[in-house]
Amino acid sequence: MSTIQESEQTLIKAFEIFDDWLDKYNYIIELGKELEPIDETYRKEEFLIQGCQSQVWLQAEYKEGLIYFKADSDAIITKGIINLLLKVFSGRTPDEIINADMSYLDKIGLKEHLSPTRSNGLLSMMKQIKLYALAFKTKYQNS
């Protein structure tokens, strides 16, 4: 499997094809529609990352040294961006995630989604992904 940087580069290149903002967002919406909806059992308070405008649910599983994420949102653009994040960060080791800088969303030009005031839950979700990595590392790897 490619490294995190390689995955990020693939996505950054995919977006460079689009000149117009509307086309970029059409692509994000396609990604959103592509994202598998999260199981009902996880659409609950304990997995909820509250945003002011759209909500995000995030679930993580540790299997044979790798972390797998599932996530969902009630807004389709947020789902698209979640898909972008999971394509890069799901199926990685805790260390890979802990050391990743996550700035590629900025490079794609989606910085506006990461502003804390935007409150669509994404910034919190990215923090949560890192927290999960730290927690799994501590639980399973530090012995």
Place this chain on the structure above:
Amino acid sequence: MMNIQTIRAEFPILDRTVYNKPLIYFDNAATTQKPKSVIEALTGYYQSENSNVHRGVHYLSQKATDAFEHCREQIREFIHAAHSREIIFTRGTTEGINLVASSFSKAFLSQGDEIIVSEMEHHSNLVPWQMACQDKGAFVKVLTFDENGILNLDDLDSLITDKTKLIAVNHVSNTLGTINPIKEIIARAHHYHIPVLIDGAQAISHIVVDVQDLDCDFYCFSGHKMYAPMGVGVVYGKEKLLNQMPPYQGGGEMIKNVSFKGTTYNELPFKFEAGTPSVGDVVAFEEAVNFIKRIGIRQIADYEMQLYRYAMAKMSCIPQIRFFGMSEHKVAIISFLVGKIHPYDMGMILDKMGIAVRTGHHCTQPIMEHFGIPGTVRVSFAVYNTEEEIDYFVESLKKAVDILK
């Protein structure tokens, strides 16, 4: 007769583009754009008139004081208050309501008392009362609204008890656009000797406000929603009440004499204006009042409602569209959803088409809870919007629906 193109020409920001598309600014309920005359008054103040007010003896300070106090008088006239000492300058509506809530509750609120607010209040006319009640062991009671966004006025009498100390309600709802029957609410409240605070933020640039005719006890509004800069607002309060209320903030300007033995406070309105005011913003505020008077508030109101009816007629043709706030008495604010499309998605796509709308709960979470929705998309017009803009908006809205459904 107003010439819309001449009016638009006074607003430099309307020429700009966003994402290489012309800006269509439909977020006026959040803040309005400023005409050149207002911008120039602000910069002109700092270029040639800047000085601190009220205590100086030199030429510039006298000029600044005159300009500042002249604006106070213009505001008094604009809302038809009886005395200019009943006009207090603040940073905005939120600060104004906090001022009244804090000061009024110190003077009049005790444990077990009640304050009535409506279910459609902006958080700024809800949270200060919750905080005041928490402080004093008092309670907030709620006057609800119906599925059309109209207050259940019949419930008011049963909500009022001998513990009710104040009623706080907005003149116009920023989310629903409803113009509330505040004159009647005030009359009923006064029958029981209960004072009323009106949040006028959303009303002040859209309808005629006459505080003596309304007989409200407090009326709060912001400059930035009526073509003036951010950072300035007004609390109107009846002299008799304000005189019984302690100051809000302490410091310079609001005092008469200060010593370690004791301090006495200044008379109205200065008692409630601690520290250096934003004189430049106040000077520019007067220009905004002049701008409105030049066109005429009734002309503005009529034109905006013309835009509203035009937009509603076109938008109603969109399948699965749902409007929130269907009172017959409204200002030009339209909150809507289309099918199951999340308002956040809608707003993001409209943004990429150059259209500025607001999405979310609009600082009125109780309204969203009432309807069981995550938020709405809100379109709000001002005097410089046009039917052409609405045409483009409706076409864009249809495109957005196709992309998102």
